[in-house]
Amino acid sequence: MEKEASSQTPILDTIKKPSDVQRLRPEDLAPLADEIRRTIIATASVNGGHLAPHLGVVELAIALHHVFDTERDALIWDVGHQCYPHKLLTGRADRIHTVRKKGGLSGYPKPSESPYDAFGVGHSSTSISAGLGMAVARDRLRENRRVIAVIGDGAMTAGMAFEALAHAGHLGTDLLVILNDNRMSISPTVGALSTYFSRLITGGLYTKAREDIATVVKQMLGPHLTRAAQKVEQSVKGLLTPTTLFQELGFKYVGPIDGHDLDTLVEFFHNIKNIHGPVFLHCVTQKGKGYEYAEDDPLTYHGVQAFDIQTGQFKTSGSAPRAKTFTQVFADALIEAAQDDPRIVGITAAMPTGTGLSKFEENFPDRFFDVGICEQHAVTFAAGLAIAGLRPVCAIYSTFLQRAYDQYIHDVCLQNLPVVFAIDRAGAVGEDSPTQQGAFDLTFLRAIPGVTVLAPRDGVDLRLMLHWALKQHGPVAIRYARSLATTIPPEDRPDPLTAQLLREGTDGVFLGVGPCLQQCLTAAEILARDGFSIAVADARAVKPLDADFLERIREMPIVTVEENTLEGGFGSAVMEHYEQNGVLSRVRLKRIGFPDIFIDHATRDEQLQDLGFTPEKLADAMRTFITAEMPTGASAAATPRA
Secondary structure, X not given: OHHHHHHOOOOHHXXXXXXXXXXXXXXXXXXXXXXXXXXXXXXXHHHOEEOHHHHOOHHHHHHHXXXXXXXXXXXXXXXXXXXXXXXXXXXXXXXXXXXXXXXXXXXXXXXOOOOOOOOOOOOOOOHHHHHHHHHHHHHHOOOOOOEEEEEEOOHHHOHHHHHHHHHHHHHOOOEEEEEEEOXXXXXXXXXXXXXXXXXXXXXXXXXXXXXHHHHHHHHHHHXXXXXXXXXXXXXXXXXXXXXXXXXXXXXXXXXXXXXXXXHHHHHHHHHHOOOXXXXXXXXXXXXXXXXXXXXXXXXXXXXXXXXXXXXXXXXXXOOOOOOOEHXXXXXHHHHHHHHHOOOEEEEEOOOHHHHOHHHHHHHOHHHEEEOOOOHHHHHXXXXXHHHOOOEEEEEEEHHHHHHHHHHHHHHHHOOOOOOEEEEEOOEOOOOOOHHHOEOOHHHHHHOOOOOEEEOOOOHHHHXXXXXXXXXXXXXXXXXXXXXXXXXXXXXXXOOOOOOEEEEOOOOEEEEEOOOOHHHHHHHHHHHHHOOOOEEEEEOOEEEOOOHHHHHHHOOOOEEEEEEEEOOOOXXXXXXXXXXXXXXXXXXXXEEEEEOOOOOOOOOHHHHHHHOOOOHHHHHHHHHHHHHHHOOOOOOOOOOOOO
């Protein structure tokens, strides 16, 4: 693919650093946009990942690198999944075929990957805060460079973005914020009148006249009447252009302008370079621009698996999986529960498809709430619903729930409100960046009093746990993986707070949570061929632990297994249980989980392989542990009982 892309991208092939984009002739920019789009489409058709958001900012990226000195100026892309054009324009075109592959380019901005990625972005709505920090540091260090934050694809829905805007307007330092508005959420469509006024605002004539008039007014009227005249000016300007909100925040508003018109973008950027203070440029773009299927259905083509470029059809590998994913099981179970209980409502923070709640919305549109990229609001909104008598289910990715930790503690757990947290993508997530891996939820969830934390091993357990959680009087968190929810026998299940023995054994026991129990069972079979009798048990509830079960197995070597960081996770909970009961010194315990690192992108299988979660590696860990602990010829006496 690399060779084919090279032969079709003569202009892109010449770009090794941003200054090469600055040197391009104006007539080269549009053909370059075509080359970039073809490259992005070709890459996504093989590697999968985000597609439509990248296609929508091609011209914007070209114009920025053409006008600004981005080898010196700080350019921040937010959300992170609009960065492929930027990567291609900053010397990474020859490696774009490796994106999202193990050891390859990240699908997000990553400062360790390139000096031109000014700030790491994986979640969203952080660019203005980070950019303002860079701008203030620039001023204090007396540096001469610009700071540009490009925020879009829904990221402006987050309160953090407006907090940063208010602070930036208050400080008044030079900062350019560009809104990539691909859903027309703020202003009407681009029109000639809006462009005309924006051209006046950024052009030298308007600025010069405004400064001259201000001088005359000050001389003639004095400071008191000058302030009155400024208020009149702002009011009149507000009638002519859609500036009121951003002007009140202290920004000079420019726009909306066509984010695909290269000539206009280049002109505006040249003009904006000469304006001091905070500037807000509103660009209207089309998500999926340049690829018919993505233009027609930007939601489906927002993030894609491998697909056929000519037909737009997604490719499948082999036969369709026989099992549903955890996400699909959750969606079906929630709909089933909601049919019997009209109090149940579903909440998501801009991820209705990813969490499965889009299916819930189809069945119960008046009981579904997408609050935007506002995880904090989602959790406190759920708390308000719960305290007023409804049964909210807040479906959210593990990594995104981190952003609402304060609300989780204060607004839900402290008040012991019956909010159910359906925590998707817990554990190893796959090709997305380290920011997307669900490595910490067991740790931060179980640390708070009053919450029940459950970890289903399969779809049977997830359905049971969700129905159970909706009948409780306090908060319940259910965390599950981004994987198939293949049934792990036995299918008969006890109460969710009761651990379950999956395999008997006498020499040691794997005590796990989640789908990694399948690897534990296979590891036990491997060890059986070597003469070891290894039990496998599913703890199911991480908080509270099944204390009776832990007491029954404590005479055997115990290996805990979890897809979570070892620091403060499930294994730590087991260790704390024995310590609190005064028997830790007599318990032989080994913990297996994620090491103290941020997990880099790769396939989920590759990540689990590297992290030691294959049956073979689990078997090796157990073998080494029990042979080191057991006297020669001895066998542990206790056998766990179901």
